[in-house]
Structures are given as C-alpha cells and as structure tokens.
Amino acid sequence: MNWWAIVAIYRFEMARTWRTIWQSIVSPVISTSLYFVVFGAAIGSRISEVEGVSYGAFIVPGLIMLSVITQSIANASFGIYFPKFIGTIYELLSAPVSFLEIVIGYVGAAATKSLMIGIIILGTAYLFVPMRIEYPLAMLAFLTLTCLSFSLFGFIIGIWAKNFEQLQLIPLLIITPLVFLGGAFYSISMLPPLWQTITLFNPVVYLISGFRWSFYGLADVALGWSLLAIFGFTLLCLGVIWWIFRSGWRIKS
Amino acid sequence: MGTMISVESVAKTYDSGLVALNDVSLQIEEGEILALLGPNGAGKTTLISIICGITNLSAGRVTVGGHDVVHDYRAARRMIGLVPQEIALEPFERVWNTVRLSRGLFGLPSDDAYLQDVLQKLSLWDKRGAQVLELSGGMKRRVLIAKALSHAPRVLFLDEPTAGVDVELRKDMWEIVRELKAQGVTIILTTHYIEEAEAIADRVGVINRGEILLVEETQALMRRMGQKEMVIELQAPVDAIPEALGKYNLALGDDPCRLVYSYVTQAGRRPGITALLSDISAAGLVLRDVQTRQSSLEDIFVDLVREPAA
Numbered sequence A: 001m002n003w004w005a006i007v008a009i010y011r012f013e014m015a016r017t018w019r020t021i022w023q024s025i026v027s028p029v030i031s032t033s034l035y036f037v038v039f040g041a042a043i044g045s046r047i048s049e050v051e052g053v054s055y056g057a058f059i060v061p062g063l064i065m066l067s068v069i070t071q072s073i074a075n076a077s078f079g080i081y082f083p084k085f086i087g088t089i090y091e092l093l094s095a096p097v098s099f100l101e102i103v104i105g106y107v108g109a110a111a112t113k114s115l116m117i118g119i120i121i122l123g124t125a126y127l128f129v130p131m132r133i134e135y136p137l138a139m140l141a142f143l144t145l146t147c148l149s150f151s152l153f154g155f156i157i158g159i160w161a162k163n164f165e166q167l168q169l170i171p172l173l174i175i176t177p178l179v180f181l182g183g184a185f186y187s188i189s190m191l192p193p194l195w196q197t198i199t200l201f202n203p204v205v206y207l208i209s210g211f212r213w214s215f216y217g218l219a220d221v222a223l224g225w226s227l228l229a230i231f232g233f234t235l236l237c238l239g240v241i242w243w244i245f246r247s248g249w250r251i252k253s
Numbered sequence B: 001m002g003t004m005i006s007v008e009s010v011a012k013t014y015d016s017g018l019v020a021l022n023d024v025s026l027q028i029e030e031g032e033i034l035a036l037l038g039p040n041g042a043g044k045t046t047l048i049s050i051i052c053g054i055t056n057l058s059a060g061r062v063t064v065g066g067h068d069v070v071h072d073y074r075a076a077r078r079m080i081g082l083v084p085q086e087i088a089l090e091p092f093e094r095v096w097n098t099v100r101l102s103r104g105l106f107g108l109p110s111d112d113a114y115l116q117d118v119l120q121k122l123s124l125w126d127k128r129g130a131q132v133l134e135l136s137g138g139m140k141r142r143v144l145i146a147k148a149l150s151h152a153p154r155v156l157f158l159d160e161p162t163a164g165v166d167v168e169l170r171k172d173m174w175e176i177v178r179e180l181k182a183q184g185v186t187i188i189l190t191t192h193y194i195e196e197a198e199a200i201a202d203r204v205g206v207i208n209r210g211e212i213l214l215v216e217e218t219q220a221l222m223r224r225m226g227q228k229e230m231v232i233e234l235q236a237p238v239d240a241i242p243e244a245l246g247k248y249n250l251a252l253g254d255d256p257c258r259l260v261y262s263y264v265t266q267a268g269r270r271p272g273i274t275a276l277l278s279d280i281s282a283a284g285l286v287l288r289d290v291q292t293r294q295s296s297l298e299d300i301f302v303d304l305v306r307e308p309a310a
Ligand SMILES: Nc1ncnc2c1ncn2[C@@H]1O[C@H](COP(=O)(O)OP(=O)(O)OP(=O)(O)O)[C@@H](O)[C@H]1O
Pocket: A253, B014, B015, B016, B018, B019, B020, B038, B039, B040, B041, B042, B043, B044, B045, B046, B047, B085
C-alpha cells in the first residue's frame, strides 16, 4: 500500500473543505432549520405523533440522511470530476497509486465532510426538538456507512459525468426522489398497502429505517435488511469502481 | 549505463479509430537527453502518455528501469517525473500544497528542505504561499516542473517545456536540465524549437504520423545530413554558370550577382573551395564577397518530414 499517497490525497481534498468551511457549515444548518419550520411546525401541528415519537423528533433521522446522502454524492462526484475537468488527473494516473488508494483518499475525504455535516445537523436538531438516541454507537455506524457508501456512489458519478449538467443529473433525478419517498418524513405504515409494497423496492427505505431505529428503536423493515442493504450497496459501488480502474473507463483513453 | 526505457513495437489506436502510434520501437539510455521532434499531431504526447501510464497502449510493451509499465506500474512510475504539455493545476490551491501533494502521491514522506530547494531553483520560493490562479503562465509551468521534480525522479519527461516561456525562464530551464543530467537523470523532451534540441540533446528522435523516422546522435546527424552552403557574390551579374565551372555543384542565386555552392564537410573529403575560387577567377569573374552557412537541424527535420509517407 502506498500510504503516503492516501494521506496526500486525503489532505489535499480536505483542504478544499477547510477553504470553504463556512459555506459547508452554514448552508446545512440553514436548510435544516427551514425543514424544521416547514415540516416540524406546520405539518407537525397536524401530525402530533408517529408511533409514540413527536413528529419533529421523528423526522430528524430522515433529515440527516437526506443531507448526508446528497452531500456525500456532491462532494465525492465533484472531488473526482474536477481533476478530470481541469486536467490534473494526469498526475493521479501517472503516480504509483492503485485504484484502492485513490478511492480511499477521495472517498475518505468526501465521507469525512458529509459526516461532519451530519453531526452538525444533529446538533442543530437538538436546538429545535427534544430527542433521544437509543443506540448511539449503531447510530454513528449507520451514519458513517451511509456517508461512505454514497461517497463511493458519488465517485462513480464523478467519473461517469462528462459535463457539469450530468454531475447534477443523477442526484436530482434519482436520489432526491428516492430519499423523499423513502420515508424521510413519514412512516411507511402511514401509506396505503399498495404503496407500502412499492416502497419496499426503494433501497433508501432500508437505510432510513435502520438509522431511525438507532434513534428510537422504531423500524419500518427488519434491522437485518437495513444492514444488508447498506453493505450490499457499498460492495456494489466498490465493484463498479474496481472495474472502472481496470478498464480505464472514462479516465484513460 | 544501460537502457533506461525500452519501447517495443508499441501501437496506439484511439477509440475514435485514429492510429496515433504505429509499431514504435525506441531505446533510451540511462543518463541521456533525448529530444523528440515532430510536427503537431505526430504522436509525441501519445508516446509519453503511454510510458507514464496516462494512456493505455493497444499493442507492444514498455519498460522503465526494467519494470513493465503495465504489470509492474508502481516500480516503473516511481522513477518517472512528468511535465505535461498542457498546464493543469488546481487553481485554488497554494503552490506549496500542490507540490507536497505530488511528493506524497509518489509514496514519499514530506521533506520540506528538499521541496524548498526545488522551489528555490525554480524561483518559486517567494510564491509558495500564492494560490495557483494568482500566477502567470510561465510561473505555472514552473510549478508543473516543481511537481515533477518533487519526488527526485530518475527519468524526467518534458513535453514542450518551453512553449510560451520567456527567454529568462528558458535559460533557467536548460540550466536545470543540465544539472539533472549531471546527476544522471534521463531526460526526454519534446520541443518545436529545434535549435534547443540541437543545443541540448545527446540524441534526436524524429517522429511523424505515429512512426519513428530516425533516432540518431545529434552531432552525427548534423554531420551526416548537415550541408554547408557558400554564397559567392560577384562584381558583375551572370546569366548562366560559366562552362568552366560546370563540374562544381553550383547554382545561380536569387540575385544574378550570386552563385551558391553546396558542399558537405566530412572527415576525409575535401570541400574543394580552393579549387573553385581559383577557377572562378580564371573564368574572369571578380569576387565581391563570400559567405558560408550551415544547415540547421531545422532544415534536416523539415526535409525528413516533407518526404511523402509511403
Ligand atoms: N484522447 C484522444 N482521442 C483521440 N485522438 C487523440 C487523442 N489524443 C490525441 N489524439 C490524436 O492522436 C494524434 C497524436 O496526438 P499527440 O497529442 O500525440 O501529438 P503530438 O505529437 O504531441 O502533437 P503536438 O506537437 O501538437 O503536441 C493526433 O492526431 C491527435 O489528434
């Protein structure tokens, strides 16, 4: 393993985060606060409780997931797309680094940033609603795994994208709907039976359900399925990236 | 000193179907300076990119220091520093961090003293804290060189290092190249300024349409293909070459007062200048002036590349 290379990439990528640290913190704090105002106060006044948890508190895990998933994809896809766009990728390709080292460096940095944002949102949520976290370690594990797996996914998008529009396309067209329809703001049990079945094909349901379980012990689907979903997704992304570097797809001519 | 880089029957066809390299073989000796010359689109950058791992080869084999660039890429790439043709730098990052990144990528722990030395040699030390976007084009090129040197490579590729660079930096650059050569670094450079190649390269390779036309020692090439011309200016114009001078390789100049004599300077062959001059005065012509000039590598190169591809 070329450890120095991993450290060098990670540091260089984190420098981008530090350069824009205020934007990185302020925008999720503001958007979370807005969600609380709209969903928590406006809708929450009509739905008082979901399975014994106040609506405001109920949506916190979903909100964190929403931000963390979007941020992970955005950070990681931009992180690798930018060198492709400005041409600095030549250096990665001509350096004695393996695909695994590149991925650990880039994805590690992207996941770190979204993990930071996830924790900041959690802190912001505490200011709005009284909350409890039943299984803090499981919560952190779920959060970290989500950051990692969606950063991997973002990395793939960044390599696939040929322009800035494509960079936005998948998050906008696929991920945001999946997260919104994945039970971020409601419990699956609140849906009519047909929709409940359809929803089970949405992989994000399993992530949000597992994450919410770590807060309140409530889950829409069995915990085992949630774990399987997130590990499966991570492995799938790793496999795709391995193939990309083997074939040089969209990075080497 | 052995072979540092060995390129064996390398071919490259891009996805577009364009054949950029066609059965290229080339041996580069350790410690030499090789200049690759060739017109735009000849395949110089493609060849360099294949050796450095940026582009996949379609056929053939390349080794650097005995290491296959595909199967043993780590060992091969560790030896190589590359200064690309296009300036590509992260605009918002600071010079110092960019150079540190390069060193790290090549698997080396940071060594601030060494990097300071590299930056000082390139007159970049004062700019180490500047963002890349604040630098001028020539300074950015220096940063690229600093990045390539950050891991003390044994082989350095300079893909048109002097494009868009002022005289001062050019001198600095050749100074650095000479210094690196003295340390035993193998240097491969491409340039369109042929005088540069003539002045600095041990050997010259000419590449055109994806094929190597020749690789030869610069001096030998100059001797072999270098012609000399002597321009003889006369007091009075002539309309034809006098019969008495027919045995000489003479031509009429663009001015009727001029005759041009082409000859080769080679060991063991007499240029025949003395005989020509005495025959000229015997023919009754009066000399006004005589000049000689040597054809440059540029002329040789233009001749080679002009030849229609078979
Ligand atoms: N990524 C690519 N895809 C398709 N064709 C390419 C690609 N890169 C280069 N080419 C083509 O391959 C040929 C060789 O290009 P290359 O860049 O190696 O030339 P060069 O000798 O470096 O030229 P120059 O002096 O202009 O830098 C050209 O015809 C070019 O158009």
